[in-house]
Amino acid sequence: MLENRNINVCLVSDLFENYPLSENTIVVVVDLLRATTVISTAFNFGVKEIIPVPSLEIAKTYIDREDFIVAAERNAMPIKGFDYGNSPFQYMNNDILDKTLVLTTTNGTKAINIASNYEVITSCFINIDAVEEFLLNSNKDVLILCSGWKGVFNLEDTIFSGCLANKLISSKKFNVNCDSTLASLNLYEQAKHDYFSFLSNSAHRKRLKFLNIEKDTEFCLNPDFKSKIIPTLKNGKLVAL
Numbered sequence: 001m002l003e004n005r006n007i008n009v010c011l012v013s014d015l016f017e018n019y020p021l022s023e024n025t026i027v028v029v030v031d032l033l034r035a036t037t038v039i040s041t042a043f044n045f046g047v048k049e050i051i052p053v054p055s056l057e058i059a060k061t062y063i064d065r066e067d068f069i070v071a072a073e074r075n076a077m078p079i080k081g082f083d084y085g086n087s088p089f090q091y092m093n094n095d096i097l098d099k100t101l102v103l104t105t106t107n108g109t110k111a112i113n114i115a116s117n118y119e120v121i122t123s124c125f126i127n128i129d130a131v132e133e134f135l136l137n138s139n140k141d142v143l144i145l146c147s148g149w150k151g152v153f154n155l156e157d158t159i160f161s162g163c164l165a166n167k168l169i170s171s172k173k174f175n176v177n178c179d180s181t182l183a184s185l186n187l188y189e190q191a192k193h194d195y196f197s198f199l200s201n202s203a204h205r206k207r208l209k210f211l212n213i214e215k216d217t218e219f220c221l222n223p224d225f226k227s228k229i230i231p232t233l234k235n236g237k238l239v240a241l
Contacts, residue, residue, distance in 0.1 A: 006141040007174040009181040012148035013111040027115040031147035035108025037220040040126040041088040046097035050238040052109035062102040107147040120233035130228040162188025195221040
């Protein structure tokens, strides 16, 4: 068994190429508000697989295909002409059972595609415990990839990364030689008692509040169910591990 593996946090997906990765690295993509929460929610309610696509144009090619659901979001808003948007509440129904979800979002699906040459899983507070167990048993290095917002840093992905990193580091199986990991841990320590209040002035929480969808924020930060499903990228599709 490998010991003292490395754990790194990439604070923005646009910085991903600066990290020296190998086939011994698992990339954990995080877009807490809201794409990776939507992904875990959809799998929990029975979606068969998820295809994360980078553009609206590609997503449109799947419209009207049998047993497909097509979802799109830009700038936190759903896009006219698509079945679904990027709210986890839209996926809490039986209509998605055994369907293929095609998803494109402003930040999360971009991050998944950026990392697609490596082993990729996605995480959020719904499946954080299952992801922790999976990573501890993997014997591989870990890079937690924050999706950020349009190429810039955000608080929510960083706090989640700090929470997950804290769980892994507590096992004594990981080295930390990365300032962004330390920054994530420090933010998590400040926020852990009340994520919602800590993020009260954050850009994306304000953005969602303006759009009258703060209930999404509350759910993403404190979901009312847990899942053991680990969405894993295989041949361009996220499948349930």
